Amino acid sequence: MLLKMNRQILAVATLLLFSSTQLACAQDPKVFVIKTNEVKAKVSPSMWGLFFEDINLGADGGLYAELVLNRSFELDLPMMGWKEQKDEAAAGHYLMLNRGTTNQANRRYISLTSTKGRYGLSNVGFRGMGIKKGMQYNFSLLARQPKGGSASLVIEMIGEKGAVIGSGSIKPEGEEWKKYKLSFTAAATVEKARLDVLLKDAGTLDLDMISLFPQDTWKNRENGLRSDMVKLLADMNPGFLRFPGGCIVEGRTLDERFQWKKTIGPIENRQMLINRWNTEFKHRPTPDYFQSFGLGFYEYFQLCEDIGAAPLPILNAGMACQFNTAEVVPLELLGPYIQDALDLIEFANGPANSEWGKKRAEMGHPEPFNMTMIGIGNENWGVQYLERLALFTKAIKEKYPEIRIVNSSGTDPVGERFDLLDKHLRSAKADIIDEHYYQNPKWFLENAARYDNYDRKGPKIFAGEYAAQSVKTASPENKNNWLCAMAEAAFMTGLERNADVVEMASYAPLFAHAEGWQWTPDLIWVDNLRSYGTANYHVQKLFSTNRGTDVVPVLAGDKAVSGQQELYASATIDRETNELILKVVNSSPKKQHGTFELEGLSKINGKGTLTVLSSDDLDLVNSFERPDAIAPVISQVAIRNKTIDLPMNPYSVNVMRVRL
Known part of the structure; x- marks a missing residue:
């Protein structure tokens, strides 16, 4: 006190x-x-929007409604999230198999053998599995039966006190991999349930892609999103959604960068990747934090369409995070990175008979997503960024002159990094400059007039990431208190007053799981069953739902x-x-x-x-x-x-x- x-x-x-x-x-x-x-x-229709990054269990364990952690055994420790489960008199063993290069995106699967009784695995989910009484849950997996085998599975949802609150059975057939499904209705509400996948009796089965989703995903989609979290976004009437980050775009190394092409197509073919927030903060280690990419670029575009937000994808500029390894790709090898940007525009906007438009259509969306903006780099700075940005800009403008490019101004709203980038981008007549502010409430109050004297004919400004810090930037003690929210509101009146300069603005980060966060403050907090908007959320919502036009x-x-x-x-x-x-x-x-x-x-x-x-x-x-x-x-x-x-x-x- x-x-x-x-x-x-x-x-x-x-x-x-x-x-x-x-x-x-x-x-x-x-x-x-x-x-x-x-x-x-004039106020841009995209004035007030959203910034999403998979931090604080924002995607896996959060917005992406999958309840099974490490469903395809692809984490660095293949059994992370899993443990052996058996009845008292049962016996058996498991074998983890690695396909290697024959299936790089989904290398591993598990072989279960029961020699006596019910033997198998249990999964703990993301800090437990939130289960709601009366809700239908849809289970699926890939399985195959060795020749001559007749083993079957029992699937059970187990409550915190050991009671079975939902169950079903599956009998795989044949030596080829097939997808099997079942559904059950939960008998109780449990915040931290577990899932058991057990062989009923003696036998052997190979299993992969073990999955459990609630039926009430957003728009009841398979492989869908958590509905209460999406509703909080839709209620804001956002003008745009910037995705997928954030620092995960860069990765700790270039090998760990976000590559959009690996996030589309069948989910079993999407290659899992370590999340760069996995070990970033010593005070909040999260060794199980990976990206399954069940929430991939197609789903991001689909979410934008669902909530009426303009899509703003951000791509790697050929640079890993400069706070980590600061790796850069040589300029002469930048071609594939640039091609990824050009191909993404075709994936979003191209006709259904184009190479990448066809892939979009095959996923269920033959009509274009009508993307108008793309971001190159996230919080990158220095001459290295400017050199690479110039090559991206030239290629994009030559093929797609109508696409507007969002450019980084670094990590801070003042200082040497900012001054270099701001001066260069203005002289280059950049479309949009992305400015970030993680400052104390005093700064936000004092800078409400920041844009009053900006050049009215210069690049537009995107206030891409901002949040008042109650203690200090990146402190785990930061709070979403009323002082911070009110100071942000004061600053936002200055953004709105200067809408001829400031075209877009978004608070960051968006989501945080109560038991899986790395960074505070955050706009929306969730646990396994509940979600709520902070005071900052209500400020953002007030502005975005009361935008006006002039x-x-x-x-x-x-x-x-x-x-x-x-x-x-x-x-x-x-x-x-x-x-x-x-x-x-x-x-x-x-x-x-x-x-x-x-x-x-x-x-x-x-x-x-x-x-x-x-x-x-x-x-x-x-x-x-x-x-x-x-x-x-x-x-x-x-x-x-x-x-x-x-x-x-x-x-x-x-x-x-x-x-x-």
Whole structure:
């Protein structure tokens, strides 16, 4: 408790640094002008979006709904996630077989032999298997029977206390590999169940690709995604989805880089790869963290289509992570990397009779995904990046001039790395520059006007990764507290106000598993059964679902509202609904009243809808126990004589919609 109180005191002190001289008059009414007929910028439909990376068990063990860990025995330790399971009087053994180069993508399978009774394997899943009572679960595997054999399998879902909560049986036939399926309905809700795969009696079977999915995947798809997690994304109405990362694009070495072509086609032919977050943080070792690529590039594009988000794939630029090995491919050998980019564009957009468009069509999507952007490199920097980027850019623009390229500006929003890249990319007339900010809340409040003086004719800006850090960058003690979320909201008013420069923005990272995370803070937290949006999630959702189409000025005197009296504001007109959308952040510890006069209207009276996020406790967080500790509160506010009288709680984010 003392630690919490100290943090709150520090957080409040941080905020008071900005405008302590204003506190004496913090309750006095403030008068602002909204010039509704003076459009300053168009808001991109992709303004507020999502950044996905497979960190914190974001894909396997998270968004990808597979419940079996190491389903094809391809982890470095082939039995990781598995152990022998047998009845008390049973006996048997297993043999791990490696096909080697005859099937590089799926080298291993297991041979089970029971000499007496029920013998086999159990799988622990990703920190256990979350099972819901009454839910159907779909089991499948590849199996073959030795010549003359007659062995059969029993499949059981076992609860935490050892009770069988679902079961079925399979009798493989023949010496050729075949896929077998069964379904059962769970008899209980269990957070950490296990799966047993047992030979019923004496015999031998070869097994591979042992899989278990809940039926209620997103859109009930086989090989599908966890529905509650996708719904949280869809509810944000995101403008784009950047995928698959992040640092996993680069890999710790070039051999471990993300290669999109290995993530499409039949799932049994997708080559598993170690996740670069496996050993990145000594404080959170995750030796079982691999990428099965069940969630591959086809599924990413499909997810974008499902939630109405523009796809933004990021590809390796011929450089491994510069914080790890910093390997680069020689310029004269960069051709295959560039070809991967060209082939990806064809996979996404090409006709169904083209080489890569045909592969998309064979997977079930003959129509193009209509990709318009591609990113080359992630947080790469230095001359090495610029040399390789130039070759990518030349090749892509020659064949696909309509595709816009997202370029890295390095790891930080200031400094030598940033300055070099920013200067060069501007002189090269880059399409989009990707800027990242993992900074403390004070930085976000102080930089709400960052883009006010950017070149209006220069490259567009993508605020590709940002999150306020409550302690320090990459600290395991960082929290998704209200101070951080509110500071991000203040910064976002500056992004929106400068929508003619800032075209896209996304918080990062997106997901974290309560028992499998490496990095904090994160937008959405999950465990095996539950998920919730943080205070930061609610801020992002408020902005993305109240985007508008045209930016109009909100002025204090003749200046944008960016810190005066600890207030931050932006406004847009939504031409589709004919509404004014006003966003105001009160970062002060006192209630304030704002009078917003609407210029450019002949008459307006009535009520507007006000949505508020607020808390007096700057250290407050949402949790599994209190998922709505910080959540939107909706009310009505009267508008009289073209004036909005807006009461603003201490430490609040306020979004007002007014029909014009």
